[in-house]
Amino acid sequence: xxxxxxxxxxxxxxRVRRIKGVSVAANLLLCAVLTALVVNLLLRFAFRAIxxxxxxxxxxxxxxxxxxxxxxxxxxxxxAAHMLLRLDDxxxxxxxxxxxxxxxxxxRSGLFxxxxxxxxxxxxxxxxxALPIPKRTVRTLSAGxxxxxxxxxLPLIPxxxxxxxxxxxxxxxxxxxxxxxxxxxxxxxxxxGSADRDDSPTPMEAEIDVSPRQPTLETSSNGExxxxxxxxxxxxxxxxxxxxxxVDAVPTTDELRELASAQEAARQALTDMVDxxxxxxxxxxxxxxxxxxxxxxxLASQTGDPEIEERTDDVVDEPDPDQIGExxxxxxEEADPNAEPPxxxxxxxxxxxxxxxxxxxxxxxxxxxxxxxxxRFLERAADELQEQADAQAEGDGxxxxxxxxxxxxxxxxxxxxxxxxxxxxxxxxxxxxxxxSDGLGGPTEDAPDGExxxxxxxxxxxxxxxxxxxDEFVTKGVPVEVSTTSEGTTTRIVDFEQMASIVHERGLPExxxxxxxxxxxxxxxxxxxx
Amino acid sequence: xxxxxxxxxxxxxxxxLRAAVGEVIxxxxxxxxxxxxxxxxxxxxxxxxxxxxxxxxxxxTLASALGxxxxxxxxxxxxxxxxxxxxxxxxxxxxxRAFTFAPGPVFANIVLADxxxxxxxxxxxxxxxxxxxxxxxVGSETYELEEPYIVLxxxxxxxxxxxxxxxxxQVDRFLLKAKVPFPSLEELVQIxxxxxxxAGIQLPxxxxxxxxxxxxxxxxxxxxxxxxLREYVGRLVLATHPESAHAPSQVKEYVEYGGSPRxxxxxxxxxxxxxxxxxEVNVRREDIQAVFKPALTHRLVLNFRGEAEGISADALLDxxxxxxxxx
Numbered sequence: 001x002x003x004x005x006x007x008x009x010x011x012x013x014x015r016v017r018r019i020k021g022v023s024v025a026a027n028l029l030l031c032a033v034l035t036a037l038v039v040n041l042l043l044r045f046a047f048r049a050i051x052x053x054x055x056x057x058x059x060x061x062x063x064x065x066x067x068x069x070x071x072x073x074x075x076x077x078x079x080a081a082h083m084l085l086r087l088d089d090x091x092x093x094x095x096x097x098x099x100x101x102x103x104x105x106x107x108r109s110g111l112f113x114x115x116x117x118x119x120x121x122x123x124x125x126x127x128x129x130a131l132p133i134p135k136r137t138v139r140t141l142s143a144g145x146x147x148x149x150x151x152x153x154l155p156l157i158p159x160x161x162x163x164x165x166x167x168x169x170x171x172x173x174x175x176x177x178x179x180x181x182x183x184x185x186x187x188x189x190x191x192x193g194s195a196d197r198d199d200s201p202t203p204m205e206a207e208i209d210v211s212p213r214q215p216t217l218e219t220s221s222n223g224e225x226x227x228x229x230x231x232x233x234x235x236x237x238x239x240x241x242x243x244x245x246x247v248d249a250v251p252t253t254d255e256l257r258e259l260a261s262a263q264e265a266a267r268q269a270l271t272d273m274v275d276x277x278x279x280x281x282x283x284x285x286x287x288x289x290x291x292x293x294x295x296x297x298x299l300a301s302q303t304g305d306p307e308i309e310e311r312t313d314d315v316v317d318e319p320d321p322d323q324i325g326e327x328x329x330x331x332x333e334e335a336d337p338n339a340e341p342p343x344x345x346x347x348x349x350x351x352x353x354x355x356x357x358x359x360x361x362x363x364x365x366x367x368x369x370x371x372x373x374x375x376r377f378l379e380r381a382a383d384e385l386q387e388q389a390d391a392q393a394e395g396d397g398x399x400x401x402x403x404x405x406x407x408x409x410x411x412x413x414x415x416x417x418x419x420x421x422x423x424x425x426x427x428x429x430x431x432x433x434x435x436x437s438d439g440l441g442g443p444t445e446d447a448p449d450g451e452x453x454x455x456x457x458x459x460x461x462x463x464x465x466x467x468x469x470x471d472e473f474v475t476k477g478v479p480v481e482v483s484t485t486s487e488g489t490t491t492r493i494v495d496f497e498q499m500a501s502i503v504h505e506r507g508l509p510e511x512x513x514x515x516x517x518x519x520x521x522x523x524x525x526x527x528x529x530x
Numbered sequence: 531x532x533x534x535x536x537x538x539x540x541x542x543x544x545x546x547l548r549a550a551v552g553e554v555i556x557x558x559x560x561x562x563x564x565x566x567x568x569x570x571x572x573x574x575x576x577x578x579x580x581x582x583x584x585x586x587x588x589x590x591t592l593a594s595a596l597g598x599x600x601x602x603x604x605x606x607x608x609x610x611x612x613x614x615x616x617x618x619x620x621x622x623x624x625x626x627r628a629f630t631f632a633p634g635p636v637f638a639n640i641v642l643a644d645x646x647x648x649x650x651x652x653x654x655x656x657x658x659x660x661x662x663x664x665x666x667x668v669g670s671e672t673y674e675l676e677e678p679y680i681v682l683x684x685x686x687x688x689x690x691x692x693x694x695x696x697x698x699x700q701v702d703r704f705l706l707k708a709k710v711p712f713p714s715l716e717e718l719v720q721i722x723x724x725x726x727x728x729a730g731i732q733l734p735x736x737x738x739x740x741x742x743x744x745x746x747x748x749x750x751x752x753x754x755x756x757x758x759l760r761e762y763v764g765r766l767v768l769a770t771h772p773e774s775a776h777a778p779s780q781v782k783e784y785v786e787y788g789g790s791p792r793x794x795x796x797x798x799x800x801x802x803x804x805x806x807x808x809x810e811v812n813v814r815r816e817d818i819q820a821v822f823k824p825a826l827t828h829r830l831v832l833n834f835r836g837e838a839e840g841i842s843a844d845a846l847l848d849x850x851x852x853x854x855x856x857x
Contacts, residue, residue: 111811
């Protein structure tokens with residue numbers, strides 16, 4: 001069979017063009033894969049807001065262009081002279097093929113064409129091995145395929161950080177949020193929303209305890225004992241919520257503050273109730289009623305503190321009336337670490353109260369001016385408290401009003417129910433404006449802003465013969481409800497929760513806190529009770 | 531059209547010619563090859579070597595084997611151009627006196643210009659027309675030289691005192707420049723044996739005719755060269771130019787002028803002749819490599835720095851060959 005150089009040349013050219021097309025396509029594939037990997041990484045780490053599926057767009061477009069790239073490479077015709085000389089070099093045919101191409105192109109015939117054709121026919125029996133796919137193209141193609149596989153699998157692999165966030169969050173995001181909140185949140189009771197708050201850490205922020213009760217935060221902060229503020233916690237939660245839908249349920253700042261306020265109110269109500277019960281138990285040991293037990297457990301659960309709930313259960317489950325007082329004391333210490341230790345006995349309280357003469361404290365001077373009347377008042381207040389507890393036990397099963405978290409609306413509801421004019425601590429300026437003029441002293445008006453002074457002055461009051469409790473003793477804004485029955489008996493009930501809230505809210509100095517607290521105790525007949 | 535018989539006959543003739551020269555000249559195969567290449571390419575060749583290496587003997591042997599006219603010109607400083615090309619002399623015939631041209635030694639088929647660099651440039655330039663145009667002009671008359679015509683010149687690289695280096699224009703007329711090496715020990719023993727025993731050296735009988743050479747020249751010119759190899763030759767020549775972007779750093783540093791277009795022609799023709807002598811019907815890269823340095827070494831003009839540092843043109847050409855892309 002005669003060697004047909006034209007057919008041979010056509011076959012060589014087709015193969016070279018195919019290889020060129022594959023090479024161009026392989027390069028584009030590698031570029032596409034690299035782009036896909038970069039885009040995927042950016043979407044996973046830099047632009048999390050964009051759905052990861054968008055990472056497929058760029059590589060998809062480039063992959064769709066692969067056939068076009070092949071066509072571009074294929075359509076570029078090689079220079080025959082160079083292509084054939086490369087084939088000569090690869091086959092070791094000493095430029096016979098390219099020389100024959102020159103002879104054929106010049107349309108020469110004769111000796112040289114005949115001899116070259118016969119030689120080329122022998123040289124090119126296995127010419128395809130001389131034109132393999134270049135190793136570089138093979139490597140590029142392999143890398144492109146591997147990269148393409150990686151780019152496809154990469155979006156399916158979850159981020160370790162997302163796993164960590166998901167595992168760090170407990171089942172209920174609200175519970176998690178409550179755990180990071182402090183046990184006391186004074187500004188939660190501020191209806192103005194802490195308008196005067198500055199950038200410096202508030203006492204609440206400084207008191208945030210992250211070590212024992214917030215293992216989640218400890219983990220996230222690598223175990224370092226960092227100062228954690230509410231803002232930082234909220235910022236962390238906000239940043240987490242950007243990358244995970246699970247964190248979208250994290251409450252907002254207002255919700256957290258509201259929750260903290262409710263917990264604090266519950267804690268305070270529990271403290272007051274326990275204090276009251278402990279006082280009663282010290283005088284008349286008795287088992288807790290079902291209503292009291294339910295109320296205690298309800299308040300304990302509202303605090304969100306498992307330790308308090310455990311102590312509450314201990315109190316409720318205690319059958320021995322003599323031991324209940326101790327359990328109540330434990331619970332009180334847990335609920336209110338600043339709680340005073342119990343007095344030795346009511347007698348000693350009376351002795352203490354009797355020994356405290358006018359020379360010791362100005363406040364007691366006014367009260368102890370008529371000890372008999374004070375004693376009667378104390379007895380009445382204790383009876384009224386007991387009656388109120390019994391009445392509520394017979395009611396609709398709702399917790400006592402004292403244990404409810406207090407806000408303005410609650411205070412108004414309570415006012416409507418009792419029909420009494422009671423000023424609740426909705427306005428923080430009440431005590432500052434009127435407390436001093438009532439004779440108990442309070443923050444001085446000429447005190448510099450931000451500082452609270454306390455001036456002792458005698459209240460101009462008159463104590464009657466019967467020792468009646470004068471309303472003037474009750475400062476406006478103090479949470480004391482005064483009611484007079486048809487028989488002329490006056491009943492006063494102190495809202496211990498609001499009382500503590502007022503004391504705390506006013507930011508009174510520590511030395512004044514005790515005096516104020518004692519004042520409230522005295523006017524309600526609960527001296528030494530808490 | 532060249533037939534297979536013509537090609538075979540020419541190839542056989544030159545094989546015989548080589549064999550005949552080989553019977554006289556010991557070694558120097560490359561030198562003989564370059565001489566034959568020059569003969570086949572209608573060129574001239576410059577041999578460079580110390581005296582006593584057999585250059586003159588080679589030329590005489592070649593002329594004898596070819597059965598062509600041979601002349602030898604010993605160049606000396608007082609040699610005049612007329613001594614080479616000839617002159618008009620007054621002759622008296624039948625009572626009439628007339629100028630008659632007396633041809634010089636250039637009028638031969640093979641001219642040996644021995645120690646050509648000892649003559650003055652004026653005398654050297656007398657050869658230019660003969661070497662390139664194959665004509666000689668004396669007065670107002672121009673005489674054509676008979677083909678085949680070839681000038682084989684020699685020069686001594688050692689005795690430079692009192693010599694006149696060939697001008698670039700004349701050097702460029704030489705197709706190739708071949709260095710005649712000193713013979714090896716075996717060759718030297720054989721040379722002494724041939725020259726000291728028996729009847730001495732006997733020049734060979736003619737084994738080829740002028741027509742055989744002319745036919746071979748036609749065949750050589752018909753040998754095809756791949757286009758990519760022509761480009762390769764062009765890149766090689768351009769790479770010898772310091773201003774070329776493809777020139778190696780050494781060329782840029784030490785070369786003043788590179789190869790001329792005659793160099794490219796010499797490369798292609800020399801490669802064709804080399805392929806013919808090898809029995810091939812196409813030019814290979816090996817053929818180009820074989821004549822690369824002989825075709826370019828005398829065309830490379832070094833600059834002052836290259837001369838001062840004793841840079842060899844062959845070393846520069848090796849660099850060019852190694853660094854020029856083949857395709």
